[in-house]
Amino acid sequence: MxxxxxxxxxxxxxxxxxxxxxxxxRYGSVxxxxxxxxxxxxxxxxxEQLQRAGYKAFIVGGAVRDLxxxxxxxxxxxxxxxTPEEVRGVFRRSRIIGRRFRLVHVMxxxxxxxxxxxxxxxxxxxxxxxxNTDEHGRLLRDNVYGTQADDAIRRDFTMNALFYxxxxxxxxxxxxxxxxxxxxxxVMIGDPEARYREDxxxxxxxxxxxxxxxxxxxxxTEKPIPLLKPLxxxxxxxxxxxxxxxxxxxxxxxxxxxxxxxxxxxxxxxPSLEEILNAPESRVFATLALQRTDERIxxxxxxxxxxxxxxxxxFPMCTRATQLVANGERPxxxxxxxxxxxxxxxxxxxxxxxxxxxxxxxLWLAQPRFLxxxxxxxxxxxxxxxxxxxxxFFALRAEAGDASLDIAAWxxxxxxxxxxxxxxxxxxxxxxxxxxxxxxxxxxxxxxxAVPPTEAG
Numbered sequence: 001m002x003x004x005x006x007x008x009x010x011x012x013x014x015x016x017x018x019x020x021x022x023x024x025x026r027y028g029s030v031x032x033x034x035x036x037x038x039x040x041x042x043x044x045x046x047x048e049q050l051q052r053a054g055y056k057a058f059i060v061g062g063a064v065r066d067l068x069x070x071x072x073x074x075x076x077x078x079x080x081x082x083t084p085e086e087v088r089g090v091f092r093r094s095r096i097i098g099r100r101f102r103l104v105h106v107m108x109x110x111x112x113x114x115x116x117x118x119x120x121x122x123x124x125x126x127x128x129x130x131x132n133t134d135e136h137g138r139l140l141r142d143n144v145y146g147t148q149a150d151d152a153i154r155r156d157f158t159m160n161a162l163f164y165x166x167x168x169x170x171x172x173x174x175x176x177x178x179x180x181x182x183x184x185x186x187v188m189i190g191d192p193e194a195r196y197r198e199d200x201x202x203x204x205x206x207x208x209x210x211x212x213x214x215x216x217x218x219x220x221t222e223k224p225i226p227l228l229k230p231l232x233x234x235x236x237x238x239x240x241x242x243x244x245x246x247x248x249x250x251x252x253x254x255x256x257x258x259x260x261x262x263x264x265x266x267x268x269x270x271p272s273l274e275e276i277l278n279a280p281e282s283r284v285f286a287t288l289a290l291q292r293t294d295e296r297i298x299x300x301x302x303x304x305x306x307x308x309x310x311x312x313x314x315f316p317m318c319t320r321a322t323q324l325v326a327n328g329e330r331p332x333x334x335x336x337x338x339x340x341x342x343x344x345x346x347x348x349x350x351x352x353x354x355x356x357x358x359x360x361x362x363l364w365l366a367q368p369r370f371l372x373x374x375x376x377x378x379x380x381x382x383x384x385x386x387x388x389x390x391x392x393f394f395a396l397r398a399e400a401g402d403a404s405l406d407i408a409a410w411x412x413x414x415x416x417x418x419x420x421x422x423x424x425x426x427x428x429x430x431x432x433x434x435x436x437x438x439x440x441x442x443x444x445x446x447x448x449x450a451v452p453p454t455e456a457g
Contacts, residue, residue, distance in 0.1 A: 022149060024163075024172040032171050032178070034067045034164070042108035043076035044166045046091075046115065051167060053090050055082040056148060058163035060116075064171065065159045068181050069213065078106075078115045079151060079163065087115050120146025121154040149174055156195065156202050157209065157221075158187045180218075186210050188221040196224055200231035201243055207263055208247045211256030225263050232268045237351030244269050244350055248308055251297040254290040269350055272316045272342075282315035285400040292396065306359035307389060309352060311396065317342045317364060339364060359386070366390035367397070370407060373414075374429035378422075382415060391415070 036044075043059050050057035057080040063073035080087065084096045087104040094106045094115075104115040121144075146154070148163065152174035155161040159181050163172040171178060180187045186209050188195050188202070196202055203225050210217050232240065247256045257273075260266040266273045276282045289311035296303050317338050324334035339361050346352060367390070369381045384390060391411055398408035414425055 022174065024149070024152075024174045025176075025178070027171040027173065027178060029169040032068060034169070034171075036166065036169065038067060038072065039166055040073075040076040040111065040113070042106075042111045042113050043078060045108065046078050046106050046113045047166050049090055050078075050080050050082060050087070050115075053082070053086075055080050055086070055090075056118075057082075058148075058165050058172065060163050061155070061160050064162040064164045065177075065181060067164070068162075068171075068178065076113060078113055079118060079148075080115060081118050081148065083117055083145070087117075118146055118148050118151035119154065120144050120150030148172070153189055155189060156199075156205060158189055159209070161189060184213070184215045185218050186213075186215050186221060187218040192221050193224040193228065196228045197231065200228065200235055201239065203229060203232065203263070203265060204240075204243045204247070204260070204269075207259040207265060208243075208250060208256050211247075211259040212250045212252040214255070222263070225265070229263075229265055229268060232265070237347070237349065240269060240349070241351045241353070245305060248290075248293065248305070249297060249303060251294050253294055253308075254287060257290060270312065271345065271349055272313065276312065276315060279315065281400075281402060285314065285397065285402055286312055288400045289396060304359070304389065306356040307363065307393065309356060310360040310363040310393065313342050313346065313360075314364070314397075335365070359389075362386050363390055363393045367394060367403075370394045370403070370411060373407070373410060373425075373427045375426050377429075378414065378426060387415070 039059070040063075043063075047057040047059065057078055059076055060079040061077050063076045066073040082090070084102045084104050087106070088094050088096055091104075091106045093108075094104050096102050096104055101116075101119070106113045106115055152161040152163070158175040158177035160177070161173075161175045162177045164170070165172065175189050176187075186206050188206070206217055206221060206225075209215060247253065247260075250256055257266065260269070261273075261277065270276075276286050289308060293303050293308050320341050321331075321334045321338035324337055325331055329337065343352065343357060343360065363386075366381070366384065366386075369377065370391070372378065372381070381387065381390075394403055394411070395408045397403035398405045410425070414422055417425065
């Protein structure tokens with residue numbers, strides 16, 4: 001029974017699996033063509049120092065995958081057979097972090113290299129099996145050290161299980177990851193159903209990798225997703241948010257969203273997304289927001305998650321506000337209530353941190369103010385602390401056909417004009433003038449001032 005359980009967890013006999021003692025396929029520099037100049041100097045030095053100390057050390061995971069694809073990795077991780085305490089002993093500027101599974105951060109100036117010890121998939125004995133998985137098979141604990149081969153097969157996809165030795169300029173491949181990258185295919189290591197039950201977030205990762213890299217998902221890897229996607233409801237909302245943020249900030253958010261949608265995973269993360277993508281106006285705006293986000297990330301410009309969420313939920317918020325006004329609410333009250341309703345509904349599945357609420361609401365509340373181009377109102381909006389973000393949101397709406405292009409162009413000129421030019425651009429205030437409230441006349445001929453009585457000494 002235990003042997004069958006081990007075989008199922010490790011996926012022995014499945015595509016991309018390997019057993020103990022299996023030697024990796026090694027690829028030399030002539031075959032993989034990775035240029036050492038594309039490596040992080042800090043990661044290379046980390047491997048070299050660990051190897052000089054007598055340990056194995058490799059650059060591992062997504063960095064190797066990206067190097068094979070000719071991309072520039074943003075992060076470099078290192079895996080070793082040294083324990084965290086041993087790694088800490090090699091590097092003076094390092095610290096051990098983590099509780100569930102301890103890692104070591106090795107610091108080189110502004111760059112930090114994350115070093116992990118080889119570990120294996122935790123296989124429980126019969127009396128502790130229930131303590132390591134929940135009732136759906138989700139893995140709750142896997143903090144067990146292992147061999148390099150163990151470390152390869154406990155990873156999620158074959159393309160992420162590659163080890164690169166910068167000293168020998170060799171790739172070590174235990175799971176045919178190099179071949180899967182060559183054929184542009186996302187392949188799960190082991191039995192896909194068992195691996196998804198261990199960690200349902202792997203379904204989202206499959207969609208993200210396929211969308212980001214332009215890969216297909218292996219048929220066996222994709223097959224269990226329709227059956228197992230409800231398991232995502234058991235994943236903590238905060239973890240789902242982290243994974244969704246990686247997807248939206250991948251530089252290929254639009255492709256990733258489309259992949260999520262094709263797999264039927266999108267409504268489990270963003271309940272209103274189907275409604276947004278089905279309505280022509282909201283689809284154009286959301287698609288444009290995702291495209292602009294991708295462009296900024298690929299140009300190494302900063303992006304605001306709050307701005308992107310504000311764009312995605314703009315039309316659902318407007319729809320909700322319209323419903324509330326139709327039910328008799330005042331427009332401003334309806335707007336505030338709609339903002340809270342939409343964000344609270346979304347938070348039930350995706351734990352968007354409340355620190356984003358203020359920024360999202362500021363963007364939304366500023367939109368009607370761009371229609372006011374008179375003297376005092378225009379200047380007050382221009383001095384808003386987040387004017388530029390609010391204007392960018394309005395300009396994006398205009399580009400999508402949801403706001404006036406003429407007004408967006410007016411604000412573009414107004415914000416950069418000098419004072420005389422601004423004065424000439426202002427429109428007359430044709431709104432109703434507020435009546436000044438007069439103070440009632442006192443019936444006494446002299447004013448009286450109330451003075452608190454003094455205490456008798």
